[in-house]
Amino acid sequence: MTQTEAEFLQSYDASKYEKPSVSTDIVVFSIGKGKRDNYRQLPKRHLQILLIRRKKHPYKDCWALPGGFVNMDESLRDAAARELSEETGLEPDYLGQLYTWGEVDRDPRTRIISTSYMAIVNENNKKLKAGDDAAEACWFDLTGRIEKVETHEIDGQLEYVWYIRLTLKNGREELSALLRNSRWFKGSTVAIKREIIENNGLAFDHAKIIEHGLEKFRHKIKYTDLLFKLVPEFFTLTELQHVYEAVIDKKVSRASFRRSIADKVTETEQYVTKGGHRPSQLYVFNPYWLETSLQEGVVDLWS
Amino acid sequence: MTQTEAEFLQSYDASKYEKPSVSTDIVVFSIGKGKRDNYRQLPKRHLQILLIRRKKHPYKDCWALPGGFVNMDESLRDAAARELSEETGLEPDYLGQLYTWGEVDRDPRTRIISTSYMAIVNENNKKLKAGDDAAEACWFDLTGRIEKVETHEIDGQLEYVWYIRLTLKNGREELSALLRNSRWFKGSTVAIKREIIENNGLAFDHAKIIEHGLEKFRHKIKYTDLLFKLVPEFFTLTELQHVYEAVIDKKVSRASFRRSIADKVTETEQYVTKGGHRPSQLYVFNPYWLETSLQEGVVDLWS
DNA sequence: TTAATAGTGTCTATAAGACATTATACA
């Protein structure tokens, strides 16, 4: 007996097999302003991440990434945007997929597969909605630094290991985690393994997700326009550089920074005159920059 | 009433909500040898991808990526490896996650979320297992080229569009697809949109998945060691360059290619003498190269 | 001997880091 495609679809039963649950987690980055050392300086910038205190089991009272289960009638991306909006009221200026976490035991409740998204929120759009009692959301200053790099030789295979320390502070609380990442072989197949070896206050495997998101963000900010999602429409180049340095957690030289972003910005006729020093020129993002990079074949910038 | 975490987990009911199905699709790349123009030349190299002819609805008789549903007791990665092994007998030399496709209507049967993986199979490990009648697997020569790039201005927002033509040939059959990728704004949020606007012989949205995997592969091969997963343990630099050029679909100059891979390879004392010209020296991959790149902070190479 | 490819040297253009120099406003 041969079926047509229409007949087949008619008789298809999707409930035959047990299925994992599917959720999204969103790594939301923004920039915070700190103190200025003196009246002439710009305020110090800090990379920030958004966390939500869990009011329910499991991991009650721990801090977690915003997110939740995917509805049957919405895409993964729409689910991420909806959860972020519901839990915090934020509308992100960038939203892109990061990675899907599919280990069997990553959630103590049941089998949950979670697709993580990276969101960027402009410093002008950071305000969180008044908290209903389901969620207490808060921005944390985030640092992630390599503590140690090791090389082992096991059975003639080289294993590379690097340890990353995450620190998250919000003024009242300080969370931290230590991750052990290694490049390893399963048979002859090479892969990366991420383990949480110390965790203080973060729910589930969210330390892994945050560390992974941070690495990707630092990588992407170098060859995309994500940096401009963090700053206001008009910005000075020094301000832009401070934000860039806050993200990559490194100082760069002024001259080479300006050269590297020269074709991504357009100067305006406006200046910031207050400051006790030469006025800073204001710039805007130059969207035509993308045209150039597309023609050079740098296409896969966004996925 | 307050529950402990243990009590909460005891009472958790995972079957309350309807859930999407979860599957994996694997984009398997390898290298094929073509003809040589004369007795002195090395055979021409072609980038290849593995497809499976569907024997069942939907998309009966179309070609599809290997893959299938995820079991409850295996990780996404294990599911991808298992499906690949079951359907083709292949053990990949690299297996890494690409992207998770979560649109609501991407599969006509039901809501299916699919995580795509990229696999690389060495040219010495390409042999497919004798086909049971559930699957007919075949290597296809693959090209993917940008046909056109456009810029539109809509409501003051710039939209960039690029069209990519995929062509897949296996000697008897020729498949093709045309994709329209655009960088678009949903509100002020920027994202990428991929659409299939022409499709000849590929099942589901697999043209999108293949195009996306190809872009990622071409990007990653430049800063990782994936190139060495394609060639035998001992190789000549010309052979390596031909394989590289087959992947990126571009010629590069001999001198600069050699410079760029200099610290990734180690020379041996062996030469290939037959060929009617100066003997070629054989090289092997230098695994210590990774140590250098890790210390330079190029850490997120693998995820 | 010669054709064809392997392998190397070098010129140029480009990009990045380091650091010096000039410009400007406010305490």
Add this chain to the structure above:
DNA sequence: TGTATAATGTCTTATAGACACTATTAA
């Protein structure tokens, strides 16, 4: 007027593409 920061110039180093030159083998 002094000082901290803005903005620019230039020196050096590293890298990539282009291309010429030398080396070697088999027909």
